[in-house]
Amino acid sequence: xxxxxxxxxxxxxxxxxxxxxxxxxxxxxxxxxxxxxxxxxxxxxxxxxxxxxxxxxxxxxxxxxxxxxxxxxxxxxxxxxxxxxxxxxxxxxxxxxxxxxxxxxxxxxxxxxxxxxxxxxxxxxxxxxxxxxxxxxxxxxxxxxxxxxxxxxxxxxxxxxxxxxxxxxxxxxxxxxxxxxxxxxxxxxxxxxxxxxxxxxxxxxxxxxxxxxxxxxxxxxxxxxxxxxxxxxxxxxxxxxxxxxxxxxxxxxxxxxxxxxxxxxxxxxxxxxxxxxxxxxxxxxxxxxxxxxxxxxxxxxxxxxxxxxxxxxxxxxxxxxxxxxxxxxxxxxxxxxxxxxxxxxxxxxxxxxxxxxxxxxxxxxxxxxxxxxxxxxxxxxxxxxxxxxxxxxxxxxxxxxxxxxxxxxxxxxxxxxxxxxxxxxxxxxxxxxxxxxxxxxxxxxxxxxxxxxxxxxxxxxxxxxxxxxxxxxxxxxxxxxxxxxxxxxxxxxxxxxxxxxxxxxxxxxxxxxxxxxxxxxxxxxxxx
Amino acid sequence: xxxxxxxxxxxxxxxxxxxxxxxxxxxxxxxxxxxxxxxxxxxxxxxxxxxxxxxxxxxxxxxxxxxxxxxxxxxxxxxxxxxxxxxxxxxxxxxxxxxxxxxxxxxxxxxxxxxxxxxxxxxxxxxxxxxxxxxxxxxxxxxxxxxxxxxxxxxxxxxxxxxxxxxxxxxxxxxxxxxxxxxxxxxxxxxxxxxxxxxxxxxxxxxxxxxxxxxxxxxxxxxxxxxxxxxxxxxxxxxxxxxxxxxxxxxxxxxxxxxxxxxxxxxxxxxxxxxxxxxxxxxxxxxxxxxxxxxxxxxxxxxxxxxxxxxxxxxxxxxxxxxxxxxxxxxxxxxxx
Numbered sequence: 001x002x003x004x005x006x007x008x009x010x011x012x013x014x015x016x017x018x019x020x021x022x023x024x025x026x027x028x029x030x031x032x033x034x035x036x037x038x039x040x041x042x043x044x045x046x047x048x049x050x051x052x053x054x055x056x057x058x059x060x061x062x063x064x065x066x067x068x069x070x071x072x073x074x075x076x077x078x079x080x081x082x083x084x085x086x087x088x089x090x091x092x093x094x095x096x097x098x099x100x101x102x103x104x105x106x107x108x109x110x111x112x113x114x115x116x117x118x119x120x121x122x123x124x125x126x127x128x129x130x131x132x133x134x135x136x137x138x139x140x141x142x143x144x145x146x147x148x149x150x151x152x153x154x155x156x157x158x159x160x161x162x163x164x165x166x167x168x169x170x171x172x173x174x175x176x177x178x179x180x181x182x183x184x185x186x187x188x189x190x191x192x193x194x195x196x197x198x199x200x201x202x203x204x205x206x207x208x209x210x211x212x213x214x215x216x217x218x219x220x221x222x223x224x225x226x227x228x229x230x231x232x233x234x235x236x237x238x239x240x241x242x243x244x245x246x247x248x249x250x251x252x253x254x255x256x257x258x259x260x261x262x263x264x265x266x267x268x269x270x271x272x273x274x275x276x277x278x279x280x281x282x283x284x285x286x287x288x289x290x291x292x293x294x295x296x297x298x299x300x301x302x303x304x305x306x307x308x309x310x311x312x313x314x315x316x317x318x319x320x321x322x323x324x325x326x327x328x329x330x331x332x333x334x335x336x337x338x339x340x341x342x343x344x345x346x347x348x349x350x351x352x353x354x355x356x357x358x359x360x361x362x363x364x365x366x367x368x369x370x371x372x373x374x375x376x377x378x379x380x381x382x383x384x385x386x387x388x389x390x391x392x393x394x395x396x397x398x399x400x401x402x403x404x405x406x407x408x409x410x411x412x413x414x415x416x417x418x419x420x421x422x423x424x425x426x427x428x429x430x431x432x433x434x435x436x437x438x439x440x441x442x443x444x445x446x447x448x449x450x451x452x453x454x455x456x457x458x459x460x461x462x463x464x465x466x467x468x469x470x471x472x473x474x475x476x477x478x479x480x481x482x483x484x485x486x487x488x489x490x491x492x493x494x495x496x497x498x499x500x501x502x503x504x505x506x507x508x509x510x511x512x513x514x515x516x517x518x519x520x521x522x523x524x525x526x527x528x
Numbered sequence: 529x530x531x532x533x534x535x536x537x538x539x540x541x542x543x544x545x546x547x548x549x550x551x552x553x554x555x556x557x558x559x560x561x562x563x564x565x566x567x568x569x570x571x572x573x574x575x576x577x578x579x580x581x582x583x584x585x586x587x588x589x590x591x592x593x594x595x596x597x598x599x600x601x602x603x604x605x606x607x608x609x610x611x612x613x614x615x616x617x618x619x620x621x622x623x624x625x626x627x628x629x630x631x632x633x634x635x636x637x638x639x640x641x642x643x644x645x646x647x648x649x650x651x652x653x654x655x656x657x658x659x660x661x662x663x664x665x666x667x668x669x670x671x672x673x674x675x676x677x678x679x680x681x682x683x684x685x686x687x688x689x690x691x692x693x694x695x696x697x698x699x700x701x702x703x704x705x706x707x708x709x710x711x712x713x714x715x716x717x718x719x720x721x722x723x724x725x726x727x728x729x730x731x732x733x734x735x736x737x738x739x740x741x742x743x744x745x746x747x748x749x750x751x752x753x754x755x756x757x758x759x760x761x762x763x764x765x766x767x768x769x770x771x772x773x774x775x776x777x778x779x780x781x782x783x784x785x786x787x788x789x790x791x792x793x794x795x796x797x798x799x800x801x802x803x804x805x806x807x808x809x810x811x812x813x814x815x816x817x818x819x820x821x822x823x824x825x826x827x828x829x830x831x832x833x834x835x836x837x838x839x840x841x842x843x844x845x846x847x848x849x850x851x852x853x854x855x856x857x858x859x860x861x862x863x864x865x
Contacts, residue, residue, distance in 0.1 A: 034699055039822070042612040049579055050566035050609055136575045204612055219621070220611035221822070222695065222814040244699045248812040249822075252677055253693050256685045262692040379825075409825055413564040449573075 030528055031241040033509070035520060036254045036263040040224050040247045044215060045203040046179050049136035056179040057245075057519030061226060063182035063209035064234045066092045066106050066124065066161070067173065071513055071524070078286035079512030080524070084174055084433045090234045091119060091183055091210070097173075103164045104173065105156065111233040113185040113210045121161040126186035128153045128163075134198055138180050144432065145175025168469060171432050178431050179517045184208050212238050212523045221247055226522065239511075239526045258283055258504050264527065266504045267520060270382045274502040275330040284507055287500035288514045289334050292438050293429030294347035295383070296493040297374075297391065298452035304422035305370040306453075310362045311400075312491040316352040317359035320394045325497050328386035332502055336495035342484040344477045346435035347498050350488050360398045369399035375416075376425040379409040384425050387496065391425075419447075419454040426452060427499065431516040435480050436467040443492055453492035460486055536851060540844045547840040548600070548833075552593055555829040562827045566609050596833070605837070606830030610822055615834035619816060623838070624709025625696055626815035629807070630800045632712075632731050633738025634793070641743050642789075645750025649758060650777060660747055668744035673806035676737040680810065683733060691729045695812040701726045734811040738804055742796045749792040753785040760784075786857050794850040798843050 042052045046059035068090040069082035089095065092106040111119040129150040131138045142148070146169035154162040165172055175181070185208040192206070193199030207215050212235065213226040226243040246263075248254050255273045257263035259282060269277075278285040299306035299315060306312050321337035339349030363369070374391060376384040385406070392402040402423070407415050416424060428450050430437045441450045445461040463483040470476035487493075501518055513524040563580035580586045584595065599606065605615035648660035683690040691698060696711055704711065704718040712731070715724035757763060758781055766776045805817035816835060823831035 028700060032700075036694075042610055049575075049582070050612075052610075135578050140575060219814070220613050220618070221622075221819065223699075246694055246699060246812065248694065249809045249818060250677075250812070253680065253810055253812060256680060257692055257694070260685060260688070260692065262694070409565070411561075414561045417564070 028242070031239070033240050033243045033264045033522065033525060033527060034262070035243060035245040035265045035267070036248045036257055037245060037266070038247070038249060038251070038254075038268045040221065040245060041218070042220060043204045044207055044218065045200070046182070047131050047134050047138040048200055048204055049134070049138075051137070054519060056515075056517035058207075058215070058224075059179040059182050060211075060515060060517065060519055061213040061243075061522050062207045062211040062215060063184070064091045064111065064119075064211050065177055065179075065182050066090060067095070067177040069174075069177050069515070074286065074288055074514070076287075078284065079510075079514065081288050081291075081514040082516065084291075087173060087177055090177075091124070101165075101168055103162055106161045106163070108159045108161060109233055111210050112231055113188070114207065114214050114229060115185055115188050117185060117187065119183065119185075119210050120158045121155040122158075123186045124161045124183050125150075125153045125155050126189075127183045128181050130184070130198055131181050134200070141178065141180045141431070142175070144437070145169060145171040145173075147172065147175060147181070168471070170470075171434065171437065171468075174432055179515075179519075183210065185210070210234070213243065216242075223247060235523060238523045240522060243522050258506075261506060264506050264509050265520065265525075269502070269504060271328070271330045271332040271499075271502070274332055274504065277504050282507075284505045284509070285502055286505065286512050286514075287332060287502045289498045290429050290501045290518070291433040291516060292346060292431075293427060293501075294336065294498050295333075295387070295425065295427045295496045296442075297496060298424045298426060298442075298493045299491065300420070300422045300424075300453055301456070301490075301492050302454040303420050305366075305372055305400075306422055308366045309490060310366045311368075311370070312494070313352075313489075314359040314362035314366070314398060314400075315395065316350060316491050316494045317355045317362065318394045318398050319352065319494055319496060320354055320390050321496065322354070324387050324390050327390060328383050329497060329499060332500040333497040334500075335497050339488075342481050342488065344435065344480045346433075346438045346484075347495050348484065350491070350495055352491075352494075354394075356397055363398045363400065369401065371401035371403070372422040373403045373405050374423040374425065375405045375407055375412075375421045377409060377412040378406045379412070380425075380427065381406060383427075383499070387425060413449065416452050417449055419452070421452070424452045426450075429518075433516070435484065436464050439464050439483060439487070440468065443487060455490070455492035457486075457490070460490075533848060533852070536848050537844075540848075544837075544840060544844065547837060548597070549593075551833045551836040552596060555827075555832050556589060556592075558824075558827055562609070562829065565826055600837075605834035608823060608831045609828045610826050610831065611819075615830045618819060618831065619834055619838055620709075622814055622816045622819050625813060626801055626804065626808070626817060628696075628710045628712065629731065629734055629813055629815060630738065630797060630804060631710075632735035633800060633804075634742060634797055636735055636739035637742040637746055637796075638793070640739065641746035642750055645747045645789075646754055646777065646782065648747070648751045649754030652755065657751075660751060664744040664747045667740045667742075670740065671806070672737055672741050672804070673810055675740050676734070676807050676810035679733050679737055690733050691726070693733065693811045694730075695814055696727060696730055697723070698726050698730070730811075734807050734813055737807050737810075738800055742800060745792055745796055746789065750785065750789050753788045754781060757781045757785045783857060787854060790850055790853055790857065794846050798839070798846050801839070801842065 041055040041058050043055050044058050045051065046055045067087045070086040070088045071080035072083045072086065074081045091108055091111055093109045095104055095106045097104045108119060108121060113119060132142045132147060132150055146165065146167055148166060152164045152166060154164060156162050188208045189199040189203055192202040212229055212232040214229050216225040216227045218224050224245045228238055228241045251269050251273060254266045255269055258266050258277065274285050277283050297315065299312045301307060321335045325331060325333055325335050336347060336349045338353045339351050374388050376388055388404045392404060395402050415421060428442055430441060441448050443451055443455045443460060444464050445456050460483055463479050467476055467479035470479060503512060505512060508528055510526040511524040513521040515521050563576050563583060563585055566579060584592060608615050608618055611618055644660050648657040651657060680693050684693060697703060701723050704714040704720050704723055707714050707717050711727040712724065715727055763776060763781055766780050805821050808815040808818040820832060820835035
């Protein structure tokens with residue numbers, strides 16, 4: 001009961017109570033990180049079907065994998081990024097590829113789950129089997145590294161685990177370091193799974209891992225609070241004890257929070273805000289060109305005017321590369337114009353520059369003028385809309401009339417799956433940074449959903465497949481150079497620019513680590 | 529009285545059934561493929577088919593409808609794909625946040641709009657009448673997200689008077705034990721005055737934003753109905769009888785002018801509850817409006833259906849309450865009801 005007397009007493013005591021709490025919070029704040037992001041996870045299980053992008057962050061920080069990518073400094077400074085070929089053990093203390101190159105044996109660390117139970121090879125097998133059989137994105141990603149069947153995962157003894165390869169694939173080991181093949185406490189999961197062999201429902205709402213952080217509270221759509229696991233065995237104990245990740249939908253609010261110094265880290269602002277923050281100099285902005293990521297204009301090679309290769313080349317010649325980089329990305333990216341010799345890299349600038357005369361000649365030769373429609377995902381409108389408008393303007397100069405069609409997010413996939421759209425703007429970024437991996441998804445004859453240009457060319461398929469399973473570096477390089485030359489000439493996709501993945505951090509925050517999943521890695525971050 | 533409530537409830541049943549059918553059909557007519565959206569970017573066609581059958585979207589529409597209604601009868605509104613939680617739990621968690629914000633905004637608007645409207649009517653043509661007109665026009669013509677961002681810019685970013693727009697509570701404050709879900713009440717029940725102050729400070733800016741927007745209809749309606757009443761015979765009689773100005777306006781005129789104002793209040797309240805999406809976005813307020821919009825963008829059926837249904841029921845409840853209130857204000861309505 002609140003009586004008048006207690007109310008007065010509380011009122012008198014309030015200043016003192018407030019002060020002691022403020023002191024306790026001051027200690028807390030130094031070891032607590034406040035992250036503001038557009039939206040948070042919709043599940044705690046990245047292997048589960050329908051998990052959203054931020055769930056990768058949960059997998060990264062709350063679970064361990066056998067391997068992880070080794071931090072390498074970002075060339076421009078500001079923190080660390082990763083390099084595909086360089087791995088280090090996470091749950092694995094050491095690992096050894098067999099002399100015939102057809103299996104790899106892992107020795108596990110003495111790690112414990114949050115439940116206190118020891119991590120065993122049985123847990124690793126249960127988790128990898130799960131990723132391969134659960135269906136959806138997890139299974140697709142496992143298959144991308146030739147991890148296809150549960151029989152490939154073998155428990156040798158309690159602390160030894162073996163992966164048998166079904167073919168030699170350079171992506172198998174890096175694929176064990178992405179955010180899908182993480183290790184669950186299998187006993188805990190089965191116990192709570194209620195008969196479901198994958199314990200999908202329980203793991204969606206609970207963490208059963210050994211990772212550096214535990215989830216203290218999760219309010220979907222509001223906030224996620226992580227606390228450090230002080231018994232983490234798989235790396236240097238993180239400095240930050242507590243992470244609060246709040247979902248703040250409005251980018252303007254996120255920017256204001258950063259500029260006022262109330263939030264420590266913000267992901268996913270529009271490029272213009274990152275540029276302004278960088279220019280103002282009050283907070284640090286760390287940008288990493290997204291590995292294996294590029295904004296491209298896909299030109300349909302099966303239907304519509306762009307069946308004619310001359311018109312595809314004309315688009316590449318007339319693309320306003322520099323204008324787009326400034327007007328839609330505000331300079332937060334790398335232009336893909338004016339490349340010289342093909343290199344073993346992806347993305348890389350194609351040899352085209354903005355040259356209207358050449359483009360016009362090609363359109364005339366093809367019997368122009370033409371009219372066409374350009375599609376893009378409304379979810380990317382901040383960047384794609386100015387891009388589309390500039391392309392429309394540039395193409396008008398060479399006799400191609402463009403109508404712009406902005407497709408709502410939920411529709412975009414259905415739209416590109418039709419493979420009948422003459423022109424589509426899309427950004428694709430592969431987790432595994434290999435040129436052949438990118439082309440396998442976007443131009444290979446397997447006609448995946450991302451082959452938006454519906455490009456079919458047996459010669460290209462042969463080169464991409466040969467590169468994917470190349471026995472040595474020399475033949476790999478030769479194949480890559482050949483297919484780069486081929487697509488530079490055929491241009492089913494005109495690369496426009498490689499966007500930067502930007503993060504805004506207060507000056508006191510250090511230890512930024514970029515991960516291919518593009519979610520924050522709290523384990524390396526420091527404060528003060 | 530009870531009989532009237534019962535009769536009123538009976539008449540709402542067809543409209544609720546209508547709402548259920550229409551929202552079900554509307555969400556199915558929406559373009560976009562939920563399964564493809566949630567299968568994620570790199571999913572194979574096989575994976576999409578699996579998800580579609582898991583969600584039951586491969587069934588014919590009548591079958592889907594029957595299973596939807598069967599679940600609905602059991603109080604199950606389905607599971608949101610965007611938050612991964614049952615829709616009932618989501619709505620229960622978010623409705624109090626929206627209600628608290630809307631109530632605060634409405635009370636604030638009433639505190640300003642009612643006196644302003646009455647004064648404008650009493651002193652028709654005076655400066656206060658003009659002020660009333662300006663306030664109403666300005667309030668309704670400024671879009672809420674603009675007012676919201678402007679307030680954040682001035683009071684948080686420039687002046688630093690307001691706390692960070694991080695939602696209902698500062699990140700370091702802990703939520704009081706949940707009783708009503710309204711933080712201002714729960715913190716008082718828990719006698720946690722520190723948190724009460726925090727929650728109150730967080731509430732001010734978004735509530736002011738909403739109040740500015742809802743000022744216009746309330747002020748205009750109060751003014752108009754006061755004017756009508758002030759010109760009525762009984763007011764003239766009251767004045768002629770030598771009653772004080774205060775008594776005439778306060779007791780006789782105002783009470784009679786309240787009927788249309790209460791109707792407007794009810795409409796404004798239910799409108800604000802669903803329509804404060806933009807305020808919720810700007811202030812990161814975890815309410816139902818932003819929840820429904822996010823679900824809509826993702827073609828996520830269950831939350832949309834749940835949201836529309838909840839809103840429909842709220843409307844019905846609100847209208848009933850207003851009808852009852854009519855009787856309190858004007859006994860003639862009660863007799864006729």
